[in-house]
Amino acid sequence: MTNPETPASPPSASAPAAPDAPHWVPVLPLRNTLVFPEMVLPLSIGRKRSLQAVEDAAARDGMVFVAAQHEPGIDDPKTDQLYTTGRLCPIPKLLRLCADNVSVWIQGVRGAKGAPG
Secondary structure, eight states: OOSSEEEOBOSSTTSOOOTTOOSEEEEEEESSOOOOTTOEEEEEEOSHHHHHHHHHHHHTTSEEEEEEBSSTTOSSOOGGGBOSEEEEEEOOEEEEEETTEEEEEEEOOEEEEOOOO
């Protein structure tokens, strides 16, 4: 996953598109976790690329694209090692615990498809 961003598009033509949905958002890979609509979830972020994705989101509009990893044991997943269907999530709360660990709350607002690797 050399580029921590992926294009996001609506999951289907029947789903209403949010007018304020971003086209490019940072990607946050999740291990053993799925985010469902309207679900609010606390996450502890420690991997370098995940920290960078959260930092990029905080500097922009606070949105990330979360997608589950195929293999949770992989520490640095590439784009093709993530499911392409995920969820756009704002980060309403971010707490910096130390330089290499951040605690965030995310909320699943709508489904999206990321670009395949």
